[in-house]
Amino acid sequence: MITGKTLITGVIGHPIEHSFSPPMHNNAYKLMNMDYKYVPFHVEVENLKHVITSAKTLNIKGLNVTIPHKTTIIPYLDEIDETAEKIGAVNTINFKDGIAKGYNTDGIGAIVSIEKYTSLKDKNIMIIGAGGASKAITFTLLNKNINQLIVANRSKDNAQKLITNLKNQTNFENIDFINIKKTDNVIDDVDIIINTTPIGMYPKDEVAPPIKTDKISSKHTVMDIIYNPLETQLLKQSKKQGATTIPGTHMLINQGIKAFKIFTGKTPSYESFEKPLLKHLQG
Numbered sequence: 001m002i003t004g005k006t007l008i009t010g011v012i013g014h015p016i017e018h019s020f021s022p023p024m025h026n027n028a029y030k031l032m033n034m035d036y037k038y039v040p041f042h043v044e045v046e047n048l049k050h051v052i053t054s055a056k057t058l059n060i061k062g063l064n065v066t067i068p069h070k071t072t073i074i075p076y077l078d079e080i081d082e083t084a085e086k087i088g089a090v091n092t093i094n095f096k097d098g099i100a101k102g103y104n105t106d107g108i109g110a111i112v113s114i115e116k117y118t119s120l121k122d123k124n125i126m127i128i129g130a131g132g133a134s135k136a137i138t139f140t141l142l143n144k145n146i147n148q149l150i151v152a153n154r155s156k157d158n159a160q161k162l163i164t165n166l167k168n169q170t171n172f173e174n175i176d177f178i179n180i181k182k183t184d185n186v187i188d189d190v191d192i193i194i195n196t197t198p199i200g201m202y203p204k205d206e207v208a209p210p211i212k213t214d215k216i217s218s219k220h221t222v223m224d225i226i227y228n229p230l231e232t233q234l235l236k237q238s239k240k241q242g243a244t245t246i247p248g249t250h251m252l253i254n255q256g257i258k259a260f261k262i263f264t265g266k267t268p269s270y271e272s273f274e275k276p277l278l279k280h281l282q283g
C-alpha cells in the first residue's frame, strides 16, 4: 500500500515501458518489508534538464538512468562518483540532503557477475564492442589486476578512442585492438570473452554470433551482456564447445542490486531480483 510515508525511487529513459528494473526493485522492497516504490518515468531528451530539480522537489530518493540519458544527464548533477566520471556515464543517481550524486553500477555489475565464476587476476580478457557498456566494463576491469585486455571491434576508430581513453585514465598499458573478424588469431591466448555488442539480441536472436566460436573451448569463460534471449547464439555455441557461460541477466541483476544499495543502504538478495526478471523474460 502506498501511504504518505512511502519513499519513491525509479528509472528515467526513453523509451521506458520495457524496462525490467521496476519488477526487480519492487519485488525486493516487498520481500524486505520496505516502504518504497520504484516507478518508471518516461523522460524525453528535451525535458532532461528538468529532471534533477523536479526529483528534488518531489523528494525522490533515487533514480536509475537508462538509454539515451546516461551521458547527457551528467551536467545536471551536483556531484559525480570518480568511477562514473572516468566512464563518462551515469546509471544511478542518489538524492541526499538536497545533493544529486551520480554513480555507474554497470561496470561493477558485470565484474561481480564474472567473479562468481572465475577470478580476473592475471587473466587475458577479450571484450567485443567499444560502445557505452564496453567503456563501463573495461574501466572497472582495469582495477582487477588483469594481465591483458583486447578490444575486438568493427570500427577501429571507436576501439582506438576507447583504448586511448583507458590508457590515459589508468596506469594500464597492455591493451590491444583486434578486428572483430580476426579474433581467431588471439582466442587461444584469451581466458575470458565478453560480448557487449547487440549482435544476437531479440528479435534478431538467430543471427550468427559476433565472433567465430570454433576455437572456444573449456578453458574459456564467455559472458554475453545481452539478456534477451536468456541464452544467445554466442553462449549456446560456446557452451557446446565446453566453455563456462554467463548470461546477461547476471549483469542486469548485479547492477540493479548495487543501485538498490546506493538508494537504500540495504542489499537485496540475488533471488529477489532474479525471480521477477526471469518471469518477465520468459513471458
Ligand SMILES: NC(=O)c1ccc[n+]([C@@H]2O[C@H](COP(=O)([O-])OP(=O)(O)OC[C@H]3O[C@@H](n4cnc5c(N)ncnc54)[C@H](OP(=O)(O)O)[C@@H]3O)[C@@H](O)[C@H]2O)c1
Pocket (backbone or CB within 6 Å): 106, 128, 129, 130, 131, 132, 133, 134, 153, 154, 155, 156, 158, 159, 180, 196, 197, 198, 199, 201, 225, 226, 227, 248, 249, 251, 252, 253, 255
Ligand atoms: N546486461 C546489462 O545489464 C546491460 C547493460 C547495458 C547494456 N546492455 C546491452 O549491451 C548492448 C550494447 O549496449 P551499448 O550501450 O554499449 O551500445 P553502443 O554504445 O551502441 O555500442 C555498441 C557496440 O556494438 C558494436 N556493434 C553494433 N552493431 C554491430 C554490428 N552489426 N556488427 C558489429 N559490431 C556492432 C558497435 O561497433 P562500432 O564501434 O563498430 O559501431 C559498438 O562497439 C545492448 O545489447 C544492450 O542491451 C546490457
